[in-house]
Amino acid sequence: xxxxxxxxxxxxxFSIGIYGVLVRRNAVLVLLSVELMLAAVNINLVAFGAFLxxxxxxxxxxxxxxxxxxxxxxxxxxxIIVLIFRNRSSANVDELDLMRW
Amino acid sequence: MDIGAWWEWTTDWLSDAxxxxxxxxxxxxVFAALRVVTSPNVVxxxxxxxxxxxxxxxLFLMLGAEFVAWALVLVYIGAVVVLFxxxxxxxxxxxxxxxxxxxxxxxxxxxxxxxxxxxxxxxxSVAAFEDRVIExxxxxxxxxxxxxxxxxxxxxxxxxxxxxxxxxxxxxxARKDPE
Numbered sequence: 001x002x003x004x005x006x007x008x009x010x011x012x013x014f015s016i017g018i019y020g021v022l023v024r025r026n027a028v029l030v031l032l033s034v035e036l037m038l039a040a041v042n043i044n045l046v047a048f049g050a051f052l053x054x055x056x057x058x059x060x061x062x063x064x065x066x067x068x069x070x071x072x073x074x075x076x077x078x079x080i081i082v083l084i085f086r087n088r089s090s091a092n093v094d095e096l097d098l099m100r101w
Numbered sequence: 102m103d104i105g106a107w108w109e110w111t112t113d114w115l116s117d118a119x120x121x122x123x124x125x126x127x128x129x130x131v132f133a134a135l136r137v138v139t140s141p142n143v144v145x146x147x148x149x150x151x152x153x154x155x156x157x158x159x160l161f162l163m164l165g166a167e168f169v170a171w172a173l174v175l176v177y178i179g180a181v182v183v184l185f186x187x188x189x190x191x192x193x194x195x196x197x198x199x200x201x202x203x204x205x206x207x208x209x210x211x212x213x214x215x216x217x218x219x220x221x222x223x224x225x226s227v228a229a230f231e232d233r234v235i236e237x238x239x240x241x242x243x244x245x246x247x248x249x250x251x252x253x254x255x256x257x258x259x260x261x262x263x264x265x266x267x268x269x270x271x272x273x274x275a276r277k278d279p280e
Contacts, residue, residue: 011222020138022211072267079275
């Protein structure tokens with residue numbers, strides 16, 4: 001196993017996530033694409049941790065922190081989406097022009 | 102690198118069983134990720150995210166990071182995806198085949214941005230790490246636990262505080278105001 005194969009896979013998943021964030025209109029699907037990008041970052045962290053033979057296991061510890069923050073982000077994000085849906089009866093990101101000048 | 106040398110390197114690389122396993126998992130993950138961002142059905146997109154995250158858990162097992170792999174399965178597939186399905190049901194996202202309302206029409210600029218990102222990241226990381234090998238490292242879960250409660254105890258507490266704040270904040274934001 002080389003490091004590059006994991007890094008290339010991570011880059012591929014990250015760019016697929018970027019595509020999803022840019023192209024999706026539904027806010028829930030935008031959050032799904034963000035999760036994909038975070039998964040790519042986790043792959044990079046764990047691969048570097050295994051590659052560097054770190055005795056502090058920083059790669060795995062930081063991957064756990066990223067997983068935790070992602071869970072918090074999904075909770076808050078979905079709460080905001082539910083609130084927006086309740087107020088505007090739509091969860092499409094391009095219809096949220098409330099703050100447009 | 103000419104074609105012959107490249108072919109020789111590839112067959113040599115594929116002669117390792119771990120690399121064959123990696124290729125299979127990577128293909129499944131890329132397929133699932135593409136379906137997440139292109140599927141016209143919201144529920145299918147969410148279930149494909151399960152497949153992609155399961156693939157990344159399998160990669161963590163290959164890299165000897167057992168605890169992270171099972172934490173990923175528990176937290177993501179067990180909790181986050183269920184939360185997403187609840188979110189889809191509550192916001193009544195169009196669950197039928199309705200591609201018009203799910204995607205923007207301007208797909209090509211987004212695809213161009215994604216492709217540029219991929220080419221940049223992949224070429225930089227391949228140029229930097231060429232074919233450095235990952236030695237087989239199985240780490241003990243007990244060691245990770247010890248480190249989380251000694252070296253990483255402050256970030257661990259901070260993250261648990263963030264999680265508590267997010268929990269309370271989510272309840273406060275999403276509940277209906279009592280009239």
